[in-house]
Amino acid sequence: MILSFSSCKKEVKEEKTEPETDNLIVVGFSQLGAESDWRAANTESMKSVFTEKNGYRLIFDDAQQKQANQITSVRNFIQQEVDYIVIAPVTEKGWDTVLKEAKDANIPVIIVDRRVDVSDESLFTCWVGSDFELEGKKMAEWLYRFTAEHDIAPEDVHIANIQGTIGATAQIGRTNGLRWAVEEYGFDLLAEVPGEFTKARGYEAMESLLADYPDINVVYCENDNEAFGAIEACEAVGRIVGTDIQNGEIMILSFDGVKEEALTDVLEGKIACIGECNPLHGPRVESLIARLEADQSISKYTYVDEEIFSADESIESLLIDNTVYNVIRLTPEYVEERMELFNVGSYTNTNQSQDAY
Numbered sequence: 001m002i003l004s005f006s007s008c009k010k011e012v013k014e015e016k017t018e019p020e021t022d023n024l025i026v027v028g029f030s031q032l033g034a035e036s037d038w039r040a041a042n043t044e045s046m047k048s049v050f051t052e053k054n055g056y057r058l059i060f061d062d063a064q065q066k067q068a069n070q071i072t073s074v075r076n077f078i079q080q081e082v083d084y085i086v087i088a089p090v091t092e093k094g095w096d097t098v099l100k101e102a103k104d105a106n107i108p109v110i111i112v113d114r115r116v117d118v119s120d121e122s123l124f125t126c127w128v129g130s131d132f133e134l135e136g137k138k139m140a141e142w143l144y145r146f147t148a149e150h151d152i153a154p155e156d157v158h159i160a161n162i163q164g165t166i167g168a169t170a171q172i173g174r175t176n177g178l179r180w181a182v183e184e185y186g187f188d189l190l191a192e193v194p195g196e197f198t199k200a201r202g203y204e205a206m207e208s209l210l211a212d213y214p215d216i217n218v219v220y221c222e223n224d225n226e227a228f229g230a231i232e233a234c235e236a237v238g239r240i241v242g243t244d245i246q247n248g249e250i251m252i253l254s255f256d257g258v259k260e261e262a263l264t265d266v267l268e269g270k271i272a273c274i275g276e277c278n279p280l281h282g283p284r285v286e287s288l289i290a291r292l293e294a295d296q297s298i299s300k301y302t303y304v305d306e307e308i309f310s311a312d313e314s315i316e317s318l319l320i321d322n323t324v325y326n327v328i329r330l331t332p333e334y335v336e337e338r339m340e341l342f343n344v345g346s347y348t349n350t351n352q353s354q355d356a357y
């Protein structure tokens with residue numbers, strides 16, 4: 001009897017090996033929304049780091065600016081028993097309950113960008129982001145130095161603040177930075193109006209400000225997208241944005257410096273000064289997770305070093321709280337170089353801060 005080999009071939013059961021993917025570190029990321037160029041760059045930075053190739057599975061959720069959606073996604077992450085939860089919180093308050101649930105589930109929570117205002121700071125593992133009040137103070141100090149260099153009395157600076165999302169750490173800090181200078185130097189603060197960090201709301205806010213305050217000569221936009229809207233609103237009624245505020249121009253100040261358009265506006269004099277707010281938190285969050293995985297100590301708070309950009313040659317540095325900060329005078333070459341950095345997402349520039357965790 002000739003056994004056909006095939007008929008008697010022992011069914012070799014494939015040893016079901018766990019697919020590689022089961023060793024991935026699962027990260028649930030609740031992103032607050034997609035309101036600005038900064039936010040898009042921040043999302044891109046996180047997605048480009050937390051890949052399967054790098055050993056992660058990212059579960060990403062866009063909360064569309066609603067904290068309720070963020071809380072729902074955090075609860076979903078808990079249900080899915082992720083290894084880490086990362087939250088970019090839309091505003092500071094209202095996080096205690098859901099962070100307690102994550103803590104009870106023994107899931108480390110990393111807060112990125114804006115802060116959470118909680119009763120017990122053990123409810124989150126660590127935070128990485130910007131010093132927003134310093135960003136605001138640097139901008140306001142730059143404005144004061146500009147007025148001094150150009151013989152403009154501070155009381156002749158008629159300034160309005162188009163604020164970011166009310167209750168967001170970036171808005172709170174930048175607003176406080178300007179308020180400090182109004183107190184310190186005597187700028188005429190006309191108004192603080194919400195701009196939601198968007199171009200559309202920046203346009204609307206600027207339209208009303210131009211109607212309500214004909215003598216306005218400086219606009220403090222709490223991000224570049226608001227500034228883009230404010231510039232369009234000024235130009236729509238024939239006002240010129242620039243730095244010659246003694247002759248009717250309107251000076252635009254802004255924050256972020258992410259999109260090339262914003263830095264080009266500085267080169268062209270449409271925006272007088274931009275306070276950098278660096279969105280590339282992906283590598284920073286990843287290094288925190290790597291340290292936690294290796295049971296290494298981490299800082300509870302990690303602040304990012306940031307620059308301030310202007311095309312004006314008269315102000316090379318600023319002194320804030322006994323610390324000197326250089327002002328980067330923008331050139332086309334610098335802008336080109338910076339855009340390359342942003343394209344590769346390598347610009348981390350993190351400065352380890354305060355007490356170890």
Ligand code: GZL
Pocket residue numbers: 035036037038039113114130168170197222223224255256277
């Ligand atoms: C700042 C970030 C702000 C940006 C805005 O870290 O929270 O939110 O400045 C963004 O562009 O919308």
